[in-house]
Amino acid sequence: MGTSHMGGQSAETSSAVVHHFYSQKSWIEGKATEQLEQVARLRGVHAVAAFPDLHPGKFGPVGCAILSDRLYPHLIGNDIGCGMSLFALDLEVRKLRLDKAAQKIRDLEGEWTGPSAARLLSVGLPSDLYPHALGTIGGGNHFCELQVFEDLPGDLATAPSLSKGQLVLLVHSGSRSFGPAVFDTVIEHVDGLDRQSREAERYLALHDQAVGWAALNRQVIAERAAFALKAEAHLIADVPHNLVEEHEGRLLHRKGAARVKTGLVPIAGSRDTASYVVKPGAKVSSGLQSLAHGSGRKYDRSSMIGRAGKTRSDRDALTRNASGGFIICEDRQLLIEEAPQAYKLSRQVIDDLASFGLADPVATLRPLLTYKKSTSEDASRPKSKPRDKDRRLRT
Numbered sequence: 001m002g003t004s005h006m007g008g009q010s011a012e013t014s015s016a017v018v019h020h021f022y023s024q025k026s027w028i029e030g031k032a033t034e035q036l037e038q039v040a041r042l043r044g045v046h047a048v049a050a051f052p053d054l055h056p057g058k059f060g061p062v063g064c065a066i067l068s069d070r071l072y073p074h075l076i077g078n079d080i081g082c083g084m085s086l087f088a089l090d091l092e093v094r095k096l097r098l099d100k101a102a103q104k105i106r107d108l109e110g111e112w113t114g115p116s117a118a119r120l121l122s123v124g125l126p127s128d129l130y131p132h133a134l135g136t137i138g139g140g141n142h143f144c145e146l147q148v149f150e151d152l153p154g155d156l157a158t159a160p161s162l163s164k165g166q167l168v169l170l171v172h173s174g175s176r177s178f179g180p181a182v183f184d185t186v187i188e189h190v191d192g193l194d195r196q197s198r199e200a201e202r203y204l205a206l207h208d209q210a211v212g213w214a215a216l217n218r219q220v221i222a223e224r225a226a227f228a229l230k231a232e233a234h235l236i237a238d239v240p241h242n243l244v245e246e247h248e249g250r251l252l253h254r255k256g257a258a259r260v261k262t263g264l265v266p267i268a269g270s271r272d273t274a275s276y277v278v279k280p281g282a283k284v285s286s287g288l289q290s291l292a293h294g295s296g297r298k299y300d301r302s303s304m305i306g307r308a309g310k311t312r313s314d315r316d317a318l319t320r321n322a323s324g325g326f327i328i329c330e331d332r333q334l335l336i337e338e339a340p341q342a343y344k345l346s347r348q349v350i351d352d353l354a355s356f357g358l359a360d361p362v363a364t365l366r367p368l369l370t371y372k373k374s375t376s377e378d379a380s381r382p383k384s385k386p387r388d389k390d391r392r393l394r395t
Helices: 030-040 098-108 116-122 178-184 198-228 312-317 332-337 347-356 386-392
Strands: 004-006 017-020 045-054 063-066 081-087 143-151 167-173 233-240 245-248 250-255 257-259 266-267 276-279 291-294 326-328 358-369
Touching: 017 143, 030 045, 030 063, 045 291, 045 347, 063 257, 063 312, 081 198, 081 266, 098 116, 098 143, 098 198, 098 326, 098 358, 116 198, 143 198, 167 198, 167 358, 178 198, 198 233, 198 245, 233 266, 250 257, 257 266, 266 291, 266 347, 266 358, 276 347, 291 347, 347 358
Parallel strands: 017 045, 326 358
Antiparallel strands: 004 017, 045 063, 063 250, 081 167, 081 233, 143 167, 143 358, 245 250, 257 291, 266 276, 276 358
């Protein structure tokens, strides 16, 4: 078990146990710990698992899993279904020209012109469910990254097609404008919902659609990137981070926590540090079948102003990584907000997970090319009227 913390108890409120799956070497901000304690005191919460990528969030901490009898949409947030998908490419690293690839990957800019309606129908979603946003990455910490398997410390028996030197794509994105529209339907319910209520049933139906939409979105992004690189992409793992599901008769909420079932789980570093592939450890059930989803922020976005990109040469340096790879991001503010120093050390996250028996490292991925949002989000698209947004929500 991780280190357990029992918050203060009174005649009115008792606190659920919080299991901390991180060591003293991990950077955990005090505000994140305070948010954990607040979550543990919510009505109906039975257990909380906190991981080494823990950091403060808008409605609660990011990097944790919460088991509750009550539904709390705010603990999931508005990017429902956000997660990471890992794809193998049938492109040999020796044939890769990184400078040319950096130009080709710009094909991800703008809307996807493919058969969005047909693809939505193929996964059981309405054909008019935010088709214009499908295949787009979005802003913030979302990305599409070309990586290479550099080190294989573990057993890859679960993915025999992978080998040292294998090129892969790691895609981090979510439900785009669909997720926030779903969240808007319950945003006033800050005290949560009875899981048997009509409001909860409606939210969960929309939530499940958003999770499916987000997974399809990552698939299409990978296909667009692979096409630009004249390669084929084959899915290795799709792991959502923001969702709620049934677990042992209760509701398991994840916010910035990787869902663990079977197989492999990608855990992202910063754009300047390694990402990792792990498999579930022997004690993963003690972490509510969840893992860290990445490095986790060390500094929030506002505090990065002045920490990075002070001069033009500093900003230019942010467009390359330590091993000479390229970062494609023409939004200068986002480039600074997402600078490598904004994140914790991914190696420490992996070490902590391994030390608690939650995960076994399988492979190390070195970043070669990172694509992020290039221009202002939806700058050319008129905002939908509220009634139009509500009309798209289907149960």
